[in-house]
Amino acid sequence: MTESAVVRNVTVVPATPATMEVAVNLFRVQLGEHEIFPAEQALREVTRTVLSNSSHGFILLAWAEPEFIGIAYAAAHLSAEHGGTVGWLEELYVAPERRGQGVGSTLLAAVISRAQQLDWRAVELEVVAGHERAVPLYLRHEFLPVSRARFTRACTAQGAVTPDYSA
Numbered sequence: 001m002t003e004s005a006v007v008r009n010v011t012v013v014p015a016t017p018a019t020m021e022v023a024v025n026l027f028r029v030q031l032g033e034h035e036i037f038p039a040e041q042a043l044r045e046v047t048r049t050v051l052s053n054s055s056h057g058f059i060l061l062a063w064a065e066p067e068f069i070g071i072a073y074a075a076a077h078l079s080a081e082h083g084g085t086v087g088w089l090e091e092l093y094v095a096p097e098r099r100g101q102g103v104g105s106t107l108l109a110a111v112i113s114r115a116q117q118l119d120w121r122a123v124e125l126e127v128v129a130g131h132e133r134a135v136p137l138y139l140r141h142e143f144l145p146v147s148r149a150r151f152t153r154a155c156t157a158q159g160a161v162t163p164d165y166s167a
Contacts, residue, residue, distance in 0.1 A: 030091055059073045069094060071107075087123040125138065
């Protein structure tokens with residue numbers, strides 16, 4: 001990805017400290033759709049950390065005049081399984097009124113491009129129950145289904161968010 005990629009009147013740009021509040025607001029809305037409500041300060045701190053230290057991954061924003069309409073956050077982690085750095089597509093969000101217009105595909109292509117530039121070995125993701133409508137998007141971008149069950153366990157009491165993924 002160049003500094004910005006333009007497709008279908010949507011521009012994808014890296015989030016910066018100047019757009020941090022935009023990113024935090026988009027994360028808040030997206031997580032709210034999943035009924036996940038992290039503490040405001042914790043969400044802001046995660047965003048600030050990623051923006052200030054690229055070893056944690058990257059955040060991309062989708063812009064369509066006159067506003068930001070989407071966000072993607074790929075977290076980086078070292079993987080023994082893949083033998084190098086792997087991205088975890090933690091968040092991919094498009095404003096509801098802009099869904100079905102190629103914005104998600106544009107954001108996802110930009111994530112893949114950036115991951116390739118960073119020499120990541122793979123990008124992984126999950127689809128939460130109830131959001132299966134996103135599966136065709138991932139298949140179009142050559143993601144392969146992996147037959148595994150994901151588990152989570154909070155390790156801190158303060159600020160821990162334990163969403164119910166059992167539904």
